[in-house]
Amino acid sequence: MLCQVLFFLYFSRAVNSFRAPYFVPEGRLVPDTYIVRLRENYGLQQHFEHCGTDLSVLSPEFRTIPLLNSYRVQLDNATVERLIRTDPGVEYIEHDVYFAGQTFTDTAFGNSTIQNAHSDLDLTTTNHSKRWDTEKIADAGWALQMITVAKKLNLDGRDKTIRTLRNPGAGVNAYVLDTGVRITHNAFGGRASNFRSMTRTEYCPPGSVNTDMGDDSTYSHGTAVASLVAGGSMGLGISFANAINVKVCCDCLGQNISMSSSGVALAFMDITEDHEAIVRSAQEGFKGSIINLSFTGPHSLTIEAAIRKAKSSGITVVVPATNDPHLLTSQDFPCNLAETICVASCDFLYQFYDYSAYGDDIDIIAPGKTIKVAIASDNNAIHFLAGWFRYFSPHSQLKLLGNSFASPIVTSVLSNFMGHEGLTNDPKTVRKRMLDNSIRNVITKLPPSTIVGRRRLVKTPNRLISIPTNRDHPRGPPYIGAPY
Numbered sequence: 001m002l003c004q005v006l007f008f009l010y011f012s013r014a015v016n017s018f019r020a021p022y023f024v025p026e027g028r029l030v031p032d033t034y035i036v037r038l039r040e041n042y043g044l045q046q047h048f049e050h051c052g053t054d055l056s057v058l059s060p061e062f063r064t065i066p067l068l069n070s071y072r073v074q075l076d077n078a079t080v081e082r083l084i085r086t087d088p089g090v091e092y093i094e095h096d097v098y099f100a101g102q103t104f105t106d107t108a109f110g111n112s113t114i115q116n117a118h119s120d121l122d123l124t125t126t127n128h129s130k131r132w133d134t135e136k137i138a139d140a141g142w143a144l145q146m147i148t149v150a151k152k153l154n155l156d157g158r159d160k161t162i163r164t165l166r167n168p169g170a171g172v173n174a175y176v177l178d179t180g181v182r183i184t185h186n187a188f189g190g191r192a193s194n195f196r197s198m199t200r201t202e203y204c205p206p207g208s209v210n211t212d213m214g215d216d217s218t219y220s221h222g223t224a225v226a227s228l229v230a231g232g233s234m235g236l237g238i239s240f241a242n243a244i245n246v247k248v249c250c251d252c253l254g255q256n257i258s259m260s261s262s263g264v265a266l267a268f269m270d271i272t273e274d275h276e277a278i279v280r281s282a283q284e285g286f287k288g289s290i291i292n293l294s295f296t297g298p299h300s301l302t303i304e305a306a307i308r309k310a311k312s313s314g315i316t317v318v319v320p321a322t323n324d325p326h327l328l329t330s331q332d333f334p335c336n337l338a339e340t341i342c343v344a345s346c347d348f349l350y351q352f353y354d355y356s357a358y359g360d361d362i363d364i365i366a367p368g369k370t371i372k373v374a375i376a377s378d379n380n381a382i383h384f385l386a387g388w389f390r391y392f393s394p395h396s397q398l399k400l401l402g403n404s405f406a407s408p409i410v411t412s413v414l415s416n417f418m419g420h421e422g423l424t425n426d427p428k429t430v431r432k433r434m435l436d437n438s439i440r441n442v443i444t445k446l447p448p449s450t451i452v453g454r455r456r457l458v459k460t461p462n463r464l465i466s467i468p469t470n471r472d473h474p475r476g477p478p479y480i481g482a483p484y
């Protein structure tokens with residue numbers, strides 16, 4: 001009896017003094033919004049019992065993230081401290097944070113320069129070898145010319161016809177986490193859709209207004225990048241992947257940009273669930289999933305866990321290096337995760353983008369300046385970016401977002417490997433193909449090697465993305481590593 005009482009006293013004291021770790025990422029916090037991760041094998045019902053209430057009823061923003069044994073909740077500080085932090089079953093609590101407090105402006109997207117595109121896909125296919133069929137894309141811009149040969153070119157800026165794999169990237173699901181996409185745009189040839197047929201996104205920060213799935217950003221960001229990923233129908237990209245619109249940035253009007261870490265993590269894990277279900281069902285024609293992130297931002301444990309989980313489920317994740325020439329990539333999240341493919345950019349003279357972060361976490365370099373893209377104003381509108389995509393930071397220091405359009409170009413090349421080989425669940429081989437086919441040492445103006453810490457020599461790798469299908473007389477496999 002005494003023993004039981006003592007045990008009870010001891011146990012309740014232990015419980016009362018328990019405080020789950022609480023992490024506050026750098027950056028602007030989403031007011032009163034938290035991501036709570038439970039320990040493995042600890043269930044939500046057990047947790048609710050500890051709290052003495054069903055939190056999903058208490059908070060309209062409550063959402064579970066089953067793959068991470070986590071949930072997102074909006075509650076005041078006192079309630080979190082009293083009910084949640086005292087539960088020993090809680091592994092940690094992380095405050096929800098806005099990604100990209102910076103604001104975009106892009107002078108390049110004026111009305112005056114919008115041109116109407118003609119349909120420039122030549123659908124005649126020829127069998128050049130017994131092994132692979134080719135296709136021709138007419139009026140391909142310099143960026144597509146650059147990435148479809150195995151050597152350095154003298155690019156004259158003129159559009160040309162290039163040869164690609166037949167139906168490149170078909171069957172690959174490319175998830176576009178961005179400002180929404182005009183899915184009816186002719187660049188997508190009917191291959192774009194809204195994630196889970198949503199009419200309203202569930203992934204914008206609490207309190208967002210423009211939650212419809214369209215691209216209502218003033219600068220057409222989501223539509224532009226989606227056209228590089230999957231815009232083969234108008235010669236804007238070298239891929240016929242399925243562009244899946246996962247809107248994470250609502251109200252991205254004018255100077256406002258806001259995405260939240262909880263929204264992005266929720267999107268990531270819902271995509272991962274869908275990917276796993278498609279793989280399990282052995283869906284015909286499916287060739288794998290790829291996610292291109294539309295931000296870099298403060299380090300978040302939740303986003304890190306989500307990226308790890310997506311990769312281990314077989315999804316390839318492509319991210320840009322941050323646009324900050326003084327930033328070492330080891331400090332650049334999520335570029336610094338081994339699970340991501342981190343992209344920096346170059347211009348048509350093969351010069352490294354001088355506003356990019358530098359370091360050995362950069363996996364690949366791709367063209368990112370003066371690129372032709374689709375924009376959302378009508379179903380045929382395309383636009384030639386006059387320079388690097390630009391944004392202003394909240395402290396109004398001008399920064400240039402040159403790496404933004406390089407990462408979707410990498411995504412399009414990787415979807416070629418995935419589609420051709422059916423790499424539905426194999427990010428490791430996708431990465432190997434990328435490295436084996438990259439062109440070495442053709443980029444100039446790379447940041448100098450630097451000694452970091454005591455004696456670590458940090459070098460930015462000199463590797464340009466490539467898939468060498470644009471050949472006059474294609475013989476042999478289409479690219480290094482392709483099965484004969």
Ligand SMILES: *[C@@H]1O[C@H](CO)[C@@H](O)[C@H](O)[C@H]1NC(C)=O
Nearest residue numbers: 022077078080081085093095
């Ligand atoms: C609650 O507020 C206190 C005092 O400002 C702070 O120390 C604590 O970290 C906050 N806790 C949470 C979970 O926000």
Ligand SMILES: *[C@@H]1O[C@H](CO)[C@@H](O)[C@H](O)[C@H]1NC(C)=O
Nearest residue numbers: 108109110111112218219377
């Ligand atoms: C384009 O023109 C329309 C109508 O003239 C105007 O309302 C809109 O603000 C313009 N958009 C840009 C990006 O200049």
Ligand SMILES: *[C@@H]1O[C@H](CO)[C@@H](O)[C@H](O)[C@H]1NC(C)=O
Nearest residue numbers: 125126127129130131132133
């Ligand atoms: C190319 O060859 C493949 C198989 O060898 C065949 O299925 C396909 O129809 C051919 N395509 C053309 C355009 O002749």
Ligand SMILES: *[C@@H]1O[C@H](CO)[C@@H](O)[C@H](O)[C@H]1NC(C)=O
Nearest residue numbers: 251252253254255256257258
């Ligand atoms: C930008 O965000 C601020 C604060 O959230 C809001 O008051 C303002 O209306 C927004 N502006 C636009 C153009 O959406």
Ligand SMILES: *[C@@H]1O[C@H](CO)[C@@H](O)[C@H](O)[C@H]1NC(C)=O
Nearest residue numbers: 176177225292293294295404
């Ligand atoms: C890919 O990432 C870039 C870099 O931030 C971003 O600007 C773009 O919106 C993303 N593209 C897609 C298709 O998600």
